[in-house]
Amino acid sequence: MASMRDIKRRRSSISSTQQITKAMKLVSTVKLQKAKGRAEQTAPYFNYMYDTVCTMLAKAGSVNHPYLNKQESTKKAVITISSNRGLAGGYNSSVVKLLTQGDLPAEDVEVYAIGHKGEEGLAIRGYHIAKEYNEVMEAPTYEDAMAICKDVLTAYTSGEIGEIYLAYTHFKNTVVHQPKLLKLLPVEVDEADIEGMDKNLLMNFEPNEEEAIGLIIPKYITSLVYGALIEAVASENGARMQAMDNATSNAEEMISDLTLKYNRARQGSITQELTEIIAGAEAIS
Secondary structure (H helix, E strand, C coil), rough: CHHHHHHHHHHHHHHHHHHHHHHHHHHHHHHHHHHHHHHHHHHCCCCCCCHHHHHHHHHHCCCCCCCCCCCCCEEEEEEEEECCCCCCCCCHHHHHHHHHHCCCCCHCCCEEEECCHHHHHHCCCCCCCEEEEHHHHHHCCCCHHHHHHHHHHHHHHHHCCCEEEEEEEEEEECCCEEEEEEEECCCCCCCCCCCCCCCCCCCCCCCCCCHHHHHCCCCCCCCHHHHHHHHHHHHHHHHHHHHHHHHHHHHHHHHHHHHHHHHHHHHHHHHHHHHHHHHHHHHHH
């Protein structure tokens, strides 16, 4: 059985850790409120952007453009969004598992990593990191998403990659965060949407379809990447708040258990001392 001194030291150590987890929970809660509002405000725009582009291309017929042409390369670019810091429960590992347990072979994947934890986890598992944008997660902006989009589209039009995916954590609410893998290019059109369309009604482009597609597709991918960044920030802070809340509760239970053990050890020590005093008094008398 541990001595009173050992129990007291361990209880003091856990108490100090609990103060840290409490502080981290409060910081994450404040950040979450701001990120949550931002995610809820921007989500409808990015959802409609995705639906609109898919519907537009379904009505466009056969359009010859580098952004829409099927590439011969079997390489697949995956833009992964994670965090630069840990202590967020399973937030980062969920994004890594999305790829490692998915249908995309590691040898065919080119990772464009946003966030150090995701980059590190995938690199260890043999994935090639084409580029990293870890600093973006500190304060994501639309310009950051635009720069990432430009790099990926350049690789796509040059034939280096044949498909573009986006792996991120969807923010549903404070408690629920869902990892998602979304295919950006080539755009996949839902068959159900095509069935409800007039086959003879095509999309008209002004001034011409090539120029319009050249403007729309970069805007489409940039918007989805930026929306994913906003949701990922909210998900990260939500996950960290929950993790720190659980850690604080666990520390409280451990402190209660150690306090009980300390009191028992103290009671045993006092009882032993009394027994020794009584035994000594009886021996003298």
